[in-house]
Amino acid sequence: MTLYIVWALIGLQVKHYIADYTLQWPSMIAGKCDLKKAGGYTHAAIHVAMTLPILLLCGLSLATIAALAVFEFVVHYATDYAKGWYDCKHKLDVNTRHFWAVHGADQLVHQLTYAIILAVIMMSMRV
Numbered sequence: 001m002t003l004y005i006v007w008a009l010i011g012l013q014v015k016h017y018i019a020d021y022t023l024q025w026p027s028m029i030a031g032k033c034d035l036k037k038a039g040g041y042t043h044a045a046i047h048v049a050m051t052l053p054i055l056l057l058c059g060l061s062l063a064t065i066a067a068l069a070v071f072e073f074v075v076h077y078a079t080d081y082a083k084g085w086y087d088c089k090h091k092l093d094v095n096t097r098h099f100w101a102v103h104g105a106d107q108l109v110h111q112l113t114y115a116i117i118l119a120v121i122m123m124s125m126r127v
Contacts, residue, residue, distance in 0.1 A: 001125050004058055008121055011054040012114045019047045020110075032084030040084065044077040051117070058121050068117055079109045 023046055031039020048069045055065045083106040086092075092099040 001122065004125065005118055005122060008054055008058055008118060009114070011057075012051065012117065015047070015050040015054065016110060016114070019043070019050055029084075032080045033088035034084075035081065040077055040080050043080065044073050047076050048073045055117075055121075058125070060121065060124050064120065064124055068120060072113060072117065075113050076110065079106055079113075 024043060027037075028039035028043045031037030031041075032043070034040075051072055052065065052069065055068060060068075083102060086102060087099075090098075092102060
């Protein structure tokens with residue numbers, strides 16, 4: 001079981017890097033602070049789509065996978081929306097400590113989401 005968790009963690013980390021830092025285009029970034037724009041929803045959906053193979057490889061039930069997919073989508077979207085809204089309202093400068101503290105908080109929430117996903121995988125693998 002330990003090896004599954006390590007590989008799932010690596011998969012989630014690589015997925016996060018790809019989805020957050022290489023697969024975002026300007027319309028996604030710009031749309032994160034507006035509930036009416038598709039950018040934030042598309043970005044969260046990409047995260048979920050890339051998580052699904054990891055969950056499937058862990059042998060989780062389809063119900064568990066569906067619940068984790070909804071959980072990740074809602075938390076990821078809400079976190080990015082809150083950060084985007086705050087950024088839009090305060091016009092944070094990338095060269096300030098304030099910007100990086102907000103960015104770090106956003107990333108912390110995403111990492112805690114993965115910790116919860118890993119906990120569910122571990123609980124599901126118990127016999």
